[in-house]
Amino acid sequence: MAEVVIATRAKDYAQWYQDVIAAAELAEAAGVVRGCMVVRPHGWAIWEKIQAELDRRFKETGHQNAAFPMLIPLSFLQKEAQHATGFAMECAVVTHAGLRAVDGKIELKSELEEPYVVRPTSETIIGHFFAKWIDSYRDLPLLLNQWCSVMRWELRTRLFLRTAEFWWQEGHTAHASHEDALEEVLRMLEVYRDVYENVLAIPVIKGIKTANERFAGALETYCVEALMQDGKSLQGATSHDLGQNFGRAFNVTFQNKEGVRDFVWQTSWGCTTRTIGALIMVHSDDNGLVLPPKVAPIHVAIVPIYRKDEEKERVLEVAHRIARELREDGLVVKVDDREGMKPGAKYYEWERKGVPLRVEVGPRDIEANTVVAKLRACDDQKKTIPMASLGVEVGKLLDFLQKALYDRALAFRTANTVHVDSWSDFVDVFKDERNSKFVYAHWDGTTETELAIKEATKATIRCIPLPDQGLTVEPGKCVKTGNPSAQRVLFAKNY
Amino acid sequence: MAEVVIATRAKDYAQWYQDVIAAAELAEAAGVVRGCMVVRPHGWAIWEKIQAELDRRFKETGHQNAAFPMLIPLSFLQKEAQHATGFAMECAVVTHAGLRAVDGKIELKSELEEPYVVRPTSETIIGHFFAKWIDSYRDLPLLLNQWCSVMRWELRTRLFLRTAEFWWQEGHTAHASHEDALEEVLRMLEVYRDVYENVLAIPVIKGIKTANERFAGALETYCVEALMQDGKSLQGATSHDLGQNFGRAFNVTFQNKEGVRDFVWQTSWGCTTRTIGALIMVHSDDNGLVLPPKVAPIHVAIVPIYRKDEEKERVLEVAHRIARELREDGLVVKVDDREGMKPGAKYYEWERKGVPLRVEVGPRDIEANTVVAKLRACDDQKKTIPMASLGVEVGKLLDFLQKALYDRALAFRTANTVHVDSWSDFVDVFKDERNSKFVYAHWDGTTETELAIKEATKATIRCIPLPDQGLTVEPGKCVKTGNPSAQRVLFAKNY
Numbered sequence: 008m009a010e011v012v013i014a015t016r017a018k019d020y021a022q023w024y025q026d027v028i029a030a031a032e033l034a035e036a037a038g039v040v041r042g043c044m045v046v047r048p049h050g051w052a053i054w055e056k057i058q059a060e061l062d063r064r065f066k067e068t069g070h071q072n073a074a075f076p077m078l079i080p081l082s083f084l085q086k087e088a089q090h091a092t093g094f095a096m097e098c099a100v101v102t103h104a105g106l107r108a109v110d111g112k113i114e115l116k117s118e119l120e121e122p123y124v125v126r127p128t129s130e131t132i133i134g135h136f137f138a139k140w141i142d143s144y145r146d147l148p149l150l151l152n153q154w155c156s157v158m159r160w161e162l163r164t165r166l167f168l169r170t171a172e173f174w175w176q177e178g179h180t181a182h183a184s185h186e187d188a189l190e191e192v193l194r195m196l197e198v199y200r201d202v203y204e205n206v207l208a209i210p211v212i213k214g215i216k217t218a219n220e221r222f223a224g225a226l227e228t229y230c231v232e233a234l235m236q237d238g239k240s241l242q243g244a245t246s247h248d249l250g251q252n253f254g255r256a257f258n259v260t261f262q263n264k265e266g267v268r269d270f271v272w273q274t275s276w277g278c279t280t281r282t283i284g285a286l287i288m289v290h291s292d293d294n295g296l297v298l299p300p301k302v303a304p305i306h307v308a309i310v311p312i313y314r315k316d317e318e319k320e321r322v323l324e325v326a327h328r329i330a331r332e333l334r335e336d337g338l339v340v341k342v343d344d345r346e347g348m349k350p351g352a353k354y355y356e357w358e359r360k361g362v363p364l365r366v367e368v369g370p371r372d373i374e375a376n377t378v379v380a381k382l383r384a385c386d387d388q389k390k391t392i393p394m395a396s397l398g399v400e401v402g403k404l405l406d407f408l409q410k411a412l413y414d415r416a417l418a419f420r421t422a423n424t425v426h427v428d429s430w431s432d433f434v435d436v437f438k439d440e441r442n443s444k445f446v447y448a449h450w451d452g453t454t455e456t457e458l459a460i461k462e463a464t465k466a467t468i469r470c471i472p473l474p475d476q477g478l479t480v481e482p483g484k485c486v487k488t489g490n491p492s493a494q495r496v497l498f499a500k501n502y
Numbered sequence: 503m504a505e506v507v508i509a510t511r512a513k514d515y516a517q518w519y520q521d522v523i524a525a526a527e528l529a530e531a532a533g534v535v536r537g538c539m540v541v542r543p544h545g546w547a548i549w550e551k552i553q554a555e556l557d558r559r560f561k562e563t564g565h566q567n568a569a570f571p572m573l574i575p576l577s578f579l580q581k582e583a584q585h586a587t588g589f590a591m592e593c594a595v596v597t598h599a600g601l602r603a604v605d606g607k608i609e610l611k612s613e614l615e616e617p618y619v620v621r622p623t624s625e626t627i628i629g630h631f632f633a634k635w636i637d638s639y640r641d642l643p644l645l646l647n648q649w650c651s652v653m654r655w656e657l658r659t660r661l662f663l664r665t666a667e668f669w670w671q672e673g674h675t676a677h678a679s680h681e682d683a684l685e686e687v688l689r690m691l692e693v694y695r696d697v698y699e700n701v702l703a704i705p706v707i708k709g710i711k712t713a714n715e716r717f718a719g720a721l722e723t724y725c726v727e728a729l730m731q732d733g734k735s736l737q738g739a740t741s742h743d744l745g746q747n748f749g750r751a752f753n754v755t756f757q758n759k760e761g762v763r764d765f766v767w768q769t770s771w772g773c774t775t776r777t778i779g780a781l782i783m784v785h786s787d788d789n790g791l792v793l794p795p796k797v798a799p800i801h802v803a804i805v806p807i808y809r810k811d812e813e814k815e816r817v818l819e820v821a822h823r824i825a826r827e828l829r830e831d832g833l834v835v836k837v838d839d840r841e842g843m844k845p846g847a848k849y850y851e852w853e854r855k856g857v858p859l860r861v862e863v864g865p866r867d868i869e870a871n872t873v874v875a876k877l878r879a880c881d882d883q884k885k886t887i888p889m890a891s892l893g894v895e896v897g898k899l900l901d902f903l904q905k906a907l908y909d910r911a912l913a914f915r916t917a918n919t920v921h922v923d924s925w926s927d928f929v930d931v932f933k934d935e936r937n938s939k940f941v942y943a944h945w946d947g948t949t950e951t952e953l954a955i956k957e958a959t960k961a962t963i964r965c966i967p968l969p970d971q972g973l974t975v976e977p978g979k980c981v982k983t984g985n986p987s988a989q990r991v992l993f994a995k996n997y
Contacts (some may be wrong), residue, residue, distance in 0.1 A: 040571040048566035071543035076535040085608050096601050101594040104655040160599040
């Protein structure tokens with residue numbers, strides 16, 4: 008394949024984002040299937056790492072995985088629309104089943120009596136089964152999760168961030184009381200925070216969405232929001248308090264301890280492959296992808312260096328021995344023994360693919376019983392490491408990088424977060440088309456003002472931060488209208 | 503939920519199969535989505551175990567996972583039909599995108615210019631991308647796999663065995679020569695045999711499908727076939743030698759070492775959730791599900807036994823201590839401390855769910871420093887095990903069960919495999935509507951005879967066994983026509 012030249016962030020951030028994905032071979036637009044993408048092996052391997060981290064935490068908190076049909080009867084959306092406050096409109100619709108060949112041309116065979124939509128999310132179909140499975144408070148809580156892809160017909164797509172089909176997990180739970188449901192909503196929000204901060208090395212703000220940004224049918228939508236390098240915000244995951252809305256729509260009732268029938272209290276929560284978009288936009292640089300070691304499909308790339316044939320054998324032997332040692336520590340190690348390719352070209356490729364640590368081994372290293380190691384980011388210095396302590400030192404370097412990436416992202420966020428109290432300052436912060444910041448400002452609590460601010464600046468309310476998110480909760484005056492405000496909220500342009 | 507009474511195999515095998523699934527809460531028919539199923543947590547946990555075993559082997563043999571769109575342009579099937587010998591006809595077709603509410607009723611919005619089908623399998627769409635990614639012999643072999651669900655509109659469905667939507671993995675590879683491709687086909691067939699025999703404890707016969715049973719577009723389809731308890735055969739997995747058919751249809755070419763452009767040689771291979779159907783039909787009994795320990799989501803159920811409150815605390819303490827010890831050995835252990843339920847009812851439930859080992863702990867056991875253990879199958883005797891050697895003994899019992907289940911299935915197959923040389927004997931073997939056997943008989947190699955035999959007996963050729971499958975390869979005369987035959991082939995009724 009042709010080599011991809013990566014645009015600089017300063018020159019063209021949107022192009023840089025695309026180039027990083029192409030250069031690391033993470034994904035590509037499907038083209039022939041409108042709005043869809045192909046996730047290539049290196050991209051999917053990152054998703055598998057994220058899946059494993061989330062899945063372990065879901066199971067530790069008592070959830071079980073299951074699988075529900077990918078098609079949903081159209082009438083289910085009708086039910087949802089009547090009881091909840093809306094539903095996903097941009098669905099792919101299956102109207103026919105079966106094909107036939109007529110004069111060598113393929114035609115559709117039978118029209119279905121009732122169309123199906125390809126699931127945009129599964130609250131409705133899962134609600135239908137909850138109604139069959141739940142009868143008594145003894146059946147509660149019911150704690151399920153599903154890994155799958157879903158489809159929403161998107162006009163403007165962007166790899167990982169917004170595509171018609173995307174991959175995700177969707178948790179769906181039912182509880183005997185609103186209190187229990189709310190506890191669940193916050194428990195899963197904390198799981199997302201934990202994975203974002205401690206695995207993806209991305210600091211997040213936990214908060215509540217405004218009514219305008221809330222999931223249709225939810226009482227409240229909780230979220231984690233992360234700051235990208237262009238100052239825009241990315242919604243990292245959501246956790247919904249569905250109240251009894253879906254219970255009412257799908258008649259999910261239970262007999263409580265007092266013998267009275269009531270609708271269950273439900274939650275749903277999800278995290279998608281856009282997480283990979285966040286990884287790219289938070290950590291990567293003009294040389295390509297940067298990955299925290301905990302989600303890197305390959306931890307260490309070993310590049311053997313030799314000139315003569317008599318050096319080659321010895322160097323390769325040592326390279327493979329080192330690889331074996333490191334693999335015993337649970338690391339994924341690639342020995343890049345490709346022929347006819349210069350070490351520099353190999354360095355360049357592993358750099359673009361975001362491999363956290365490169366190890367170089369040549370004849371002089373072997374003589375000195377050392378290797379040369381270089382981290383992908385956060386530290387430019389090459390290090391000479393004694394072979395005897397290689398495992399320990401590599402472990403330390405990877406731990407260092409994991410922490411350094413988080414610290415760097417947090418420092419960037421701190422530097423790009425401001426409190427704004429006047430409308431002229433507010434407009435000023437967001438005036439550059441291509442940039443944004445995290446802005447904490449007062450808001451009068453109305454959708455009208457929220458939309459007026461968006462209209463004027465393109466900034467939206469990303470969330471109302473929870474009380475424990477480091478922001479002093481104090482009343483003030485709305486930055487736009489001057490009307491009373493209960494607390495500052497988080498504004499930013501967003502993905 | 504209402505308790506499920508399990509029919510006996512002798513009385514009604516088909517009902518027994520359904521009852522085992524219901525009693526173990528593995529899956530249920532979706533009902534509202536025609537032909538689809540819901541895989542419930544206990545069923546999905548088994549699938550996750552099978553996935554992990556397969557996935558590890560795929561990766562060890564150099565394959566990488568990726569994800570392709572679930573929708574396929576209709577024109578791709580047209581291309582396939584022209585170059586390969588057929589394609590899947592029973593597809594769900596997406597013709598519209600977007601919904602709108604008109605007077606509170608939901609209607610379809612825009613008709614698509616070109617319809618899409620929900621993937622029945624992905625050779626076509628993956629072929630399209632192979633053409634973009636492959637340019638030179640250096641890009642080969644390209645070894646990909648995808649985990650997903652696919653959809654084929656089925657009229658007569660049966661949980662796990664035949665549903666419109668099912669879950670599977672589909673491997674897709676491209677090679678520089680037919681020799682390399684064929685090696686891959688056999689390598690993956692061997693992976694399937696290994697997982698069937700050494701993980702699922704199900705002996706299989708490796709063979710080649712006849713032209714009539716071959717995958718549309720393949721040069722040859724290889725398979726593993728397993729014998730169920732009613733004597734019918736179940737196709738466990740397939741591995742296809744696609745030749746250059748899809749390469750031609752999607753113009754997947756490469757420049758070979760001699761600088762000449764040629765079409766790539768492709769393979770595809772798959773294993774589905776019907777594997778769970780095989781597990782049920784090979785191992786389970788009239789008391790419910792039986793699972794080999796290697797795919798059991800729960801290995802050990804500990805049932806505490808006490809009468810008085812003063813016993814309860816002590817017994818539960820020991821039960822949880824034992825559980826912790828066993829978990830340290832990597833086992834999944836459930837302490838069934840539910841209140842208001844008699845031990846017998848608990849035994850019954852874990853039995854129906856196929857938990858391999860039950861451990862009972864009561865006051866007298868604690869006094870004697872022992873526990874009582876009972877295997878789910880293959881050995882009816884309760885065993886008294888000293889607590890001091892619990893970990894070792896439990897490990898031995900689970901190993902015993904894993905092996906005993908395989909041995910039992912193999913013995914059953916041996917007892918139900920016959921060589922048949924006359925047509926009257928052949929008809930006789932298959933005359934009972936509800937039973938079958940593995941029958942090795944000679945066949946003249948024509949589709950005509952194959953179909954005549956099927957018409958007369960409902961038995962089909964499950965495969966032409968490979969030379970290493972224990973069957974002496976010798977010529978003979980066709981059991982139906984008397985015409986010359988190169989070797990015996992495997993006949994059976996099938997799922």
